[in-house]
Amino acid sequence: MPEELSLPRIFPIAAMLFETLFLLVAISIEGYVLHRWLKFDKKTSIFYAIAMNVFSSVFGWNIFFLLEPRLDIKLKSELISYIFFNNFRNPGTQSTIIFLAFLIFLGTFLIKFLLIKILIITLSEIGGKEEIETSQKQKLYRIEKMQLQDTKLITTTLVANSISYTAISFILVIRNLSIGLK
């Protein structure tokens, strides 16, 4: 049955617009943080911010697509209820959502860190020429420098991710308030 195409009865346009908005907010904030903390030039930091955020949401979507068919009917109705009607059948789900949001935060942080690490390595190493290590001392210095860079990278990613999540949560709160007023 799912192999057949039919005329669209619904379209997730709102989800697409919201995600684009959140991505734009996150990209501009994280680009600024990368520029300030890691001293990348503006263009490079925006590039890293775009790649990090968009790829991590692609990753998140894929996890959703993997998990969705495996949910049992109870959890699935909660999910459907949330997506179609913006409510939950079971009031206990609210606390699960908060826990889930925390997990998602940690998950995106890890993914973003891995992504930026991979991007920095692939984008700089391939084009750049191999430096020949002359002395043991120089090698040691280089490793130390790499470790220092790693901790700085982790803290920067964490800070950038926290600030962008705060901004997005703020937008969500405003939206819920405006729905409540209606």
Next chain:
Amino acid sequence: MNSSFFKEVILLFKFIQDLLLGIQELIMPPKAFSWQVLIYLSVFSWGISYLAIGFIKDIIAFSGWLFLIAGTAWYTTDDPLRVPGTFMPVGALITGLLVSVFAFGHEVNVVTPKTIVFWPTIAAIITAIPEFFAGTGTTSKAAIPKLEVRQKVIILLAWSMLISCWLQFYFVLDKWLKEYPSLSAQNFLRSTFVIRLEPKSKTPQNGNIILNKMQPLVEEQIFGKPWSEVEKWLIEANQELGNLGKGVIFKNLEKYDEKGLWGIEPRVVNVKSGYRLDILTIWTGPSANTRGFYLQKSCLIQPVAAVNKQENQNAVAEIECDHTNKFFIGSPPPKQ
């Protein structure tokens, strides 16, 4: 006057000639190795594949696809018209669609959801491929592009993959509507995710189906039975109707996932001439109203004198059910 008429005719001829020349230019390959040749090869393979049988047919059809993809790719990279806002040529979109149809299509349905989902990603990859070859024409060789180009390619790929995810999300939602058709009887106005493209149906169709299939079964259990037996049945209506309901739901809603979300409950009310049996089908799944909804069919059960029996005390039951089912939004009335 005559001369101007001739002029017009000559102009018209000239126009037709230009048109034909243009078509000829498009159709006739300028060299032996050009995109037109590839397209012709694909058409040729298609024709041949009809004559062949077995796996040879598949092989020929397969190469036909490859020729078509290569030909369009070649033609569309000749003069790139780009998708606004990106550096992706429109040609890459066309080639991407062909590759996607080729990869995920069946003989029965040419375009499957997978084809559409993977289309943007494949188009982005096709756009990126030429960037990894330096030089033009025959003297090209693989090379890693400049940093700026690499960044451009990565960003294009990222956004295209995100669009693929959105399309997949649409197909997930569509699948839900197929597996849980009763969802479409409700409004999605509060949703943060979706908008509706078709008007909502008035009542959940599956609820009506359950009630209409229940009616003859219940009538059979009651009609013509001795009144005392019927009263006993009504006391145990919860159990009796529950068993009947399970069978009906399992039989009629077998192909839907929503079959686990419907429940059947009776409500028995005393009326002056006998009893009223309300059969409720209650939706326990997701709904716009947090208290859900239910459908109801009312049946009036009365004792009548048995016709062919001598003693009048053995009254039998008669049952009459409403034709239409009522649709209520909110929680059902409390159980007795």
